[in-house]
Structures are given as C-alpha cells and as structure tokens.
Amino acid sequence: MRSGLPSRLCTLFALSSVISLINAFYIPGFSIKSYFDNEPIPVRVNKVYSDRSQLQYAYYDLPFVCPPTGKKHANHASGRSISLNLGEVLRGDRIMTSDYDVAMGQDQECQYLCSHRTDRQAIKRATELIEEGYVAEWIVDNLPGATSFVTVDRKHKYYAAGFKIGYRDFSPLTGKPKYYINNHITLVLRYRQAPGRAGRNGGKVIVGFEVYTKSIEAAHRDSTGCPQDLHSDLDGMETYIAANTTTLASKYPSSSYLPEQDDTDDGSTLTIPYSYSVYFREDDSIEWSKRWDLYFNNQEDSNVIHWLAIINSLVICSLLTVIVVMVINRTYKQVHGKDGSNDDGKLLLKRRKPGNGAKSPRLREKAATGLLEQKGEGGREDDWSSDEELVEDITGWKLLHGDIFRPPPYAAYFAPLIGSGMQLVFMATGLLVLSCLGILNPSFRGGFVSVGVGLFVFAGIISGYFSSRLYKTFGGMNWRKNTLLTALLFPGLLFTTIFILNLFVWAQASSTALPFGTLVGLIALMLLIQLPLVYIGSWYGFHHCHPYEHPTNTHSVARPIPEQAWYTQSIYAALIAGFVPFAVVFIELLFVFRSLWQDKSGYYYVFGFLSIVSLVGILTVVEVAIVATYIMLCQENHNWWWQSVFIGGGSSFWIFLYCIVFYYTKLNIHGFISGLLFFSYSFLACTVYGLLTGTVGFLTAYAFVRRIYGAIKAD
Numbered sequence: 001m002r003s004g005l006p007s008r009l010c011t012l013f014a015l016s017s018v019i020s021l022i023n024a025f026y027i028p029g030f031s032i033k034s035y036f037d038n039e040p041i042p043v044r045v046n047k048v049y050s051d052r053s054q055l056q057y058a059y060y061d062l063p064f065v066c067p068p069t070g071k072k073h074a075n076h077a078s079g080r081s082i083s084l085n086l087g088e089v090l091r092g093d094r095i096m097t098s099d100y101d102v103a104m105g106q107d108q109e110c111q112y113l114c115s116h117r118t119d120r121q122a123i124k125r126a127t128e129l130i131e132e133g134y135v136a137e138w139i140v141d142n143l144p145g146a147t148s149f150v151t152v153d154r155k156h157k158y159y160a161a162g163f164k165i166g167y168r169d170f171s172p173l174t175g176k177p178k179y180y181i182n183n184h185i186t187l188v189l190r191y192r193q194a195p196g197r198a199g200r201n202g203g204k205v206i207v208g209f210e211v212y213t214k215s216i217e218a219a220h221r222d223s224t225g226c227p228q229d230l231h232s233d234l235d236g237m238e239t240y241i242a243a244n245t246t247t248l249a250s251k252y253p254s255s256s257y258l259p260e261q262d263d264t265d266d267g268s269t270l271t272i273p274y275s276y277s278v279y280f281r282e283d284d285s286i287e288w289s290k291r292w293d294l295y296f297n298n299q300e301d302s303n304v305i306h307w308l309a310i311i312n313s314l315v316i317c318s319l320l321t322v323i324v325v326m327v328i329n330r331t332y333k334q335v336h337g338k339d340g341s342n343d344d345g346k347l348l349l350k351r352r353k354p355g356n357g358a359k360s361p362r363l364r365e366k367a368a369t370g371l372l373e374q375k376g377e378g379g380r381e382d383d384w385s386s387d388e389e390l391v392e393d394i395t396g397w398k399l400l401h402g403d404i405f406r407p408p409p410y411a412a413y414f415a416p417l418i419g420s421g422m423q424l425v426f427m428a429t430g431l432l433v434l435s436c437l438g439i440l441n442p443s444f445r446g447g448f449v450s451v452g453v454g455l456f457v458f459a460g461i462i463s464g465y466f467s468s469r470l471y472k473t474f475g476g477m478n479w480r481k482n483t484l485l486t487a488l489l490f491p492g493l494l495f496t497t498i499f500i501l502n503l504f505v506w507a508q509a510s511s512t513a514l515p516f517g518t519l520v521g522l523i524a525l526m527l528l529i530q531l532p533l534v535y536i537g538s539w540y541g542f543h544h545c546h547p548y549e550h551p552t553n554t555h556s557v558a559r560p561i562p563e564q565a566w567y568t569q570s571i572y573a574a575l576i577a578g579f580v581p582f583a584v585v586f587i588e589l590l591f592v593f594r595s596l597w598q599d600k601s602g603y604y605y606v607f608g609f610l611s612i613v614s615l616v617g618i619l620t621v622v623e624v625a626i627v628a629t630y631i632m633l634c635q636e637n638h639n640w641w642w643q644s645v646f647i648g649g650g651s652s653f654w655i656f657l658y659c660i661v662f663y664y665t666k667l668n669i670h671g672f673i674s675g676l677l678f679f680s681y682s683f684l685a686c687t688v689y690g691l692l693t694g695t696v697g698f699l700t701a702y703a704f705v706r707r708i709y710g711a712i713k714a715d
Contacts, residue, residue: 032288033141034194034203035104040074041206043100043187044082046093046137046144047511048165051598051667053132054674055510058094062129062165063122064181064239066114066274069099086453086521087446092512095139102140102187102278104204112225113274115218123270126166126239127179132670135162138211140189142443145211146295159294161599163211166239180236182213184227185276190283207286208294218273226275241268292442306609309587313616316584320623327630331708397633401709402555404633407474408641413489415474415482417645419467419534420490421695426459427452428692432614435607453525460487460530464537465545473547479538487534490691491526494684501680504673512677551710561637568635570646577628578650581620581693585651586658588613593662597669597678618696621648625697626704633705640701648697652690656682 035041045059060068060079068079074097082095099113118126138145146159166181190208193199215236216227227234286294408414431452434440440447467486468479476482498514505513514522566572588610628647629640637643659682663669669678 032194032198032205034198034205035191036202036204037105039104041102041104041140041189042074042076043098043102044095044139045098046095046139048129048134048136049092049162050129050132050134052670052674053134054512054669054677055505055508055671056092056512057129057134057509058096058511059136059138060096061094061509061511062125064116064118064126064272066099066116068096069114071099073097073099073101085446085450086518087449087451089446089514089518090449091446092510093446094511098138100187100276102189104191105280106278107280108276108278110224110226110230111276111278113276115225115271115273117269117271119269120241123239123241126181130164130166130168130179130181130239134165136165137162140187140209141206142445143206143209143291144295145187145209147212148210148294157294158296159208159210161295163213166215169236179239180215181239181272182215183237183272183274184214184216184230185274186212186214187276187278188212188281189278190281190286192282192284192286192288195288205288207283207288207291216273216275218271221273221275225273230277237272239270241270295442305587306591310609310612310616312587313584313613313620316580317616317620317623320580320620320627324623324626327627331630331711397630397636397708398712399636400559400633400638401552401712403559403638404640404705404709405550405552406554406558406638408639410642411471411474412476412482413485414641414645415467415471415476416485416489417691418470418695418698419463419465419486421691421698422466423456423459423463424688424692425695426462427455428614430455432607432611436611440607457525457530458533460533461537463487464534464539465541466537467534468538468541469545469548472542472545479542483535483538486538487526487531491530494688495522495526497680497684501677504676508673551706551712559636559638561639562635564635564637568632568637570643573628573632573643574646574650575653576650577624577647578652579654580624581617581651582654582658584620585613585617586654589655589658590662593659593666597662597667618693621651621693621696622700624648625700629701629704640705641698644698644701645694647694648700649690649692649694651693652686655689656686659686 047056047058048062049056059065070077070079072078076097078097078099080097082097084093084095088095101108101111135147136145144161145163146161147163148157148159150157163185164182166179169178169180170176171178188208188210189206190210191204191206194203194205214230216230217235217237220228220234222228431440431448434451435448440451463486464483468482471479471482499519502514502519567576592610625644625648629644632640632643659679663675663678667678669675
C-alpha cells in the first residue's frame with residue numbers, strides 16, 4: 001500500500017495538471033483599473049462588422065452617425081485615435097475616443113448627443129449596412145459593449161459582443177421592407193468594489209458592459225432632443241426620405257409613373273437625432289478576473305464536444321502508435337539477422353550463371369561502403385567473372401543504402417522552405433504556450449497576431465541556422481544566396497498575396513484594409529530585422545557547424561526506381577496520409593472557424609483543448625510520416641525528401657476542403673470581395689499550416705531514415 005501511494009499521488013498530480021492546462025487562464029490577473037465616484041470613464045468607439053461580410057468599417061467613417069466634435073471627455077479629445085498594436089490593425093480595429101460623457105456612479109436618464117443631417121447617399125448606406133446585419137463595437141475599460149441574452153430557463157446569462165446599428169421590419173400594408181436606425185443607446189455598466197487597498201479607499205472596478213438599443217422617431221422628442229417617454233412604445237426612426245416629385249417629374253418627363261424613391265441627390269435630407277442613457281448597477285456576483293466569462297457562457301455546453309474531440313484524437317493516435325511499433329519491430333528484425341539477412345546481420349548475396357547471353361550488371365554494392373559481404377555457395381569469398389551475374393537475395397529498403405541520402409531535386413529551394421517551416425514551428429509552439437499560461441487572451445486585443453509576428457521574426461535566426469546547415473549538407477556553396485531565399489521566399493510570397501488582396505479592400509474603403517504605414521512597417525520588419533537575423537543564423541550554421549552526418553555513402557550513379565504502386569505516388573500518398581491528422585483536428589477546427597468567421601470577435605479562448613489536440617495532431621503527423629516513409633522505402637523509392645514534406649503537410653488539403661464546406665454550409669457571406677477574402681486567407685492559412693506540418697514530417701522522416709540505416713552500419 002505504501003509503495004503504491006506515491007504513484008497514485010503522481011497520477012492525481014498529473015491529472016490535475018492536465019485539467020488546469022485545459023481550463024488554462026484566459027484572463028490575466030493584472031492591469032486592474034479602479035474608478036472612484038464621479039471619475040470620468042472614457043467610452044471608445046471601434047468599428048462595425050457583420051457575419052455576412054468580411055468587410056469592416058470604422059465607426060466614425062459611417063456617414064449617418066454623429067461625427068466627433070473634438071471636445072475633451074475623460075481628459076481625451078473626441079475623435080482622437082488610440083494607439084493600436086499590429087494585431088489590432090490587422091484585425092480591422094480603428095479605436096477612437098467618443099463624445100459620450102460617462103462618470104462612475106452617475107446615472108443619466110437621457111443625454112442628448114447630436115442631430116445629424118443625412119442625405120440620400122448616407123441613408124442608402126445605412127440601409128445597406130442594416131440589411132447586412134452589421135453590429136457596432138464600443139469599448140469601456142477594455143470590455144466590448146455587449147448584447148445580453150438569457151437562457152430559456154433564465155438560469156444563465158451570457159453576452160454577445162457588439163450591438164445592432166438598426167433593424168428591418170415589414171410594412172403591414174404593402175409587405176415591403178422598412179429599415180430603422182437605432183438612435184438611442186442605453187449603456188449599463190456593472191461594477192463592484194475594487195480588490196485590495198483601492199477598494200478600501202472607495203475604488204470600483206467595471207465587471208460588465210451592456211448596450212441596449214432603441215429606435216425613436218424625431219417627432220417624439222422634446223426641446224432638449226431627448227425622447228418624451230423612453231419607456232413607452234414609440235415609432236422608430238425610419239431611414240427613408242420621401243421622393244421629390246418635382247425632381248422626379250423633370251427626370252422622367254415622358255413617364256406617367258414616378259418611382260417612390262430615387263437615388264438622385266436632389267438636396268433632400270433627413271435629420272437623425274441621437275441620444276443615450278447611462279446606468280450603473282452594482283454586481284458582486286462577478287469577479288473582475290472572471291468578467292469575460294459572460295462572453296463565453298454560451299459555449300459551456302461545447303465542452304463535451306471538446307472532450308469528444310480529444311478522445312477521437314487519442315483513439316486515432318493510439319492506432320497509429322501500434323502501427324509504428326510494428327514497423328519499428330519489423331525493421332529491428334530485418335537489421336538483426338531475420339527476413340533476408342544472414343546470422344551476422346549482413347546482407348547475403350548469391351550467384352548464378354547468366355542465362356540467354358545476358359550481360360553481367362555492375363553491382364554497386366560491391367564498391368559501396370562495405371555494408372555488403374559477398375559470399376559464395378561454399379561460404380568463402382569468390383572472384384566474380386564477367387560471365388556471371390549477381391542476384392540479390394533481398395529486396396526492400398536495404399537496397400537503397402547507396403541512394404537514400406542523395407540530395408533531392410531542387411535542393412536550393414528545399415532548404416529555405418524547411419528553414420521557414422522551423423520558423424513556423426517555433427512561432428506556433430510559443431503562441432500555444434503563452435495562450436495556455438493566460439498571457440495571450442481575449443482581453444489582450446490583437447495580442448495573438450502581434451506576438452505571433454514577433455515570434456516569427458525573432459525565429460529568423462533559427463530559420464537561417466537550419467536552412468544553411470541543410471544546404472551545406474546538400475553540398476551547396478553559395479550560402480548568401482540561400483540566406484536571401486530563406487529570408488524572402490516564403491515571407492515574400494505571403495506579403496505579396498496580402499498586398500494584392502489589400503488593393504481590393506482599399507477600393508471598398510474598409511477598415512479591414514491595411515494602412516500604407518502598416519505595409520511599410522511590415523516591409524521594414526522583414527528587411528531590417530528578420531533578414532539580419534536570418535543572416536546571422538545562416539552564417540553560424542554554414543561556417544561554424546558541420547554538415548549533418550549520414551551513416552552511408554552515396555553512389556555516383558542513382559539506382560533505378562521500379563514502378564511504384566499507385567498509393568505511394570506523391571499526390572495519392574499525401575492525400576491518404578494527410579487525412580489521418582485531419583481526422584484528429586477537424587472537430588476543434590469547427591470552434592476555431594466559428595470564432596474567426598462567424599463571431600468576428602476573435603474571442604477564441606479554450607487554448608487548453610486546442611493545445612492538447614494540437615499536440616496529438618503533431619504526434620499523428622510524426623507517426624504518419626514514419627509509416628508512409630517506411631512503405632515508400634519498401635517500394636525501393638529513394639526520393640523521400642520532398643515526399644516527406646508532402647505527406648506531413650497533406651492534411652492542409654483536407655483543411656482547405658473543409659473551409660469550402662464550412663463556407664457553403666455554415667456561413668452566409670455575400671459579395672465577391674468577401675468571398676475572395678475568405679478563400680484567399682483560408683488558402684494562406686492552410687499553406688502556413690501545411691509548411692509547418694510538412695517540416696515536422698520531414699524532420700521525422702529524416703531522423704527515421706538516419707536511424708534505420710545507422711543501425712545497419714552499427715550492426
């Protein structure tokens with residue numbers, strides 16, 4: 001009993017560690033901002049977005065909202081842009097201070113904001129955005145304004161980030177759609193006493209930010225601009241300007257029918273009054289460190305699905321593990337005197353007389369590395385005459401010892417791609433670790449992308465090292481050219497694609513488009529920081545490190561590759577092998593896709609589950625690479641270099657196919673530009689993923705090949 005107690009404690013500790021990793025912190029416990037009574041609280045406006053479009057727009061770029069006045073609110077002038085990190089810019093954020101006056105603890109029944117005069121083009125724009133279901137995102141104390149929902153049993157409450165800028169209704173008489181703009185906003189800020197000394201001094205922290213909208217016609221307002229009765233049912237503010245009959249008659253002089261509305265700018269306008277209310281509600285049921293939980297409560301039931309995804313991954317990985325063990329066991333037997341080798345573990349050759357005047361082929365093994373011991377029928381070494389032919393008594397992967405480490409075709413591109421793949425491996429590992437530790441979380445807006453770019457750039461030194469050393473192993477001499485290819489090939493292709501897509505988005509005046517300054521900054525980041533780091537790593541790897549040593553020498557003449565089975569050919573092997581890792585991760589991919597393409601908020605938070613699935617997925621790629629490489633070698637095919645990359649990255653094809661299915665079955669995206677952005681960015685993401693897993697597949701295959709041929713030499 002005593003001896004079993006420590007093992008049980010270790011098991012419990014391991015389980016608790018796994019559970020804590022899964023639940024991981026996604027909210028940090030620092031940077032708490034305390035507010036005292038009557039202290040101004042800045043309200044910031046960000047952007048509008050929709051799950052039907054990939055185009056986002058800055059809130060103050062909308063032609064039908066109140067423009068900023070420039071007056072100071074909470075010590076900041078309205079309309080002033082807030083400094084953004086790279087991730088925020090890339091996700092389309094455009095955060096600016098607003099004219100909303102909010103002070104801690106001060107309720108405001110109604111506060112007039114402005115009356116904005118809009119023309120027909122602005123009204124048309126408002127109608128289009130309402131039709132597409134756009135919602136606005138405002139920010140208070142780093143919390144996005146949310147629309148609150150309650151479950152059917154009224155036991156749980158959860159938030160959906162953003163609030164609608166308007167709604168559509170239908171006329172009971174004509175059945176035609178009518179559009180109303182939400183011109184009265186009610187802000188509800190939930191607070192509690194601040195922890196520690198600040199709380200004892202009267203400080204309060206904000207733990208919830210809710211936004212409620214209402215559309216109120218201009219006729220139902222008093223002299224101050226506020227609605228006469230906020231709590232009664234009032235007619236909404238319709239986005240409609242009556243047609244000017246005089247203008248229409250002059251435009252259609254010979255027509256007896258005049259349209260009800262025309263887009264011609266005839267000077268007609270519609271004045272939209274805006275107002276807001278503010279209420280503070282104390283809520284001690286929410287801890288500050290848990291204030292983001294309400295944004296994720298609607299996903300609590302999905303935990304069961306996450307666990308099913310993990311179980312599914314473990315089952316597939318376990319089956320592959322059994323296969324890998326069988327492969328290694330079979331290889332061990334072949335090396336140690338079974339399945340076609342002699343008792344000493346060396347390959348046995350027999351001789352026979354050539355028939356039908358056949359010429360004796362030259363046996364490359366005789367001049368190779370001494371791996372083969374040539375024995376006659378009497379057990380002694382014979383001198384082979386020109387009229388005799390050697391026939392190998394074995395087949396399979398052992399015959400490739402003189403060609404297995406022959407440099408691959410297009411080796412000048414192979415090494416730079418593997419170097420970039422090592423960058424991606426380092427970046428992905430760092431992101432998952434930081435996310436599980438809680439450093440990267442939804443409250444760190446844009447942090448995931450910003451840190452990812454930083455890790456990728458910093459890993460340039462790793463990329464240069466591996467690329468140059470592999471390039472040196474292939475016999476390359478122009479290491480500077482290899483350095484430039486490593487630093488510019490893959491990152492340059494990514495940047496060029498993003499730049500071309502950016503031209504389409506620029507034409508739509510969307511905030512999704514990268515500003516020119518950001519593009520210049522990315523170029524500077526690539527040329528002034530990443531390139532020197534790649535150069536340093538490449539210089540060190542080429543001049544201060546030896547090439548990777550191989551256990552066998554390479555023959556001068558390549559061995560002919562026999563006809564291959566269809567399933568070992570590059571395309572089919574990659575598709576078949578890639579389906580297995582895809583089957584491991586596809587359930588978790590559904591949640592990632594929902595966060596990226598449907599919610600638009602990007603608030604994916606279950607990094608613990610994602611990390612476990614990712615680890616199992618990488619382990620699956622490793623095992624698939626071993627099995628597929630072994631099958632390939634058994635077919636006497638020594639062109640395994642590129643094949644290992646394709647096999648490792650084959651799951652990216654299935655993921656892209658899954659993106660297409662997701663687009664047509666789950667999304668409701670309209671417009672050519674939105675579709676172009678979806679498929680282009682999905683393709684880029686799958687390319688990055690494919691290069692990452694392809695690099696893992698190559699490293700695994702390389703280690704496996706060196707191991708089994710090194711075992712023969714050692715034996």
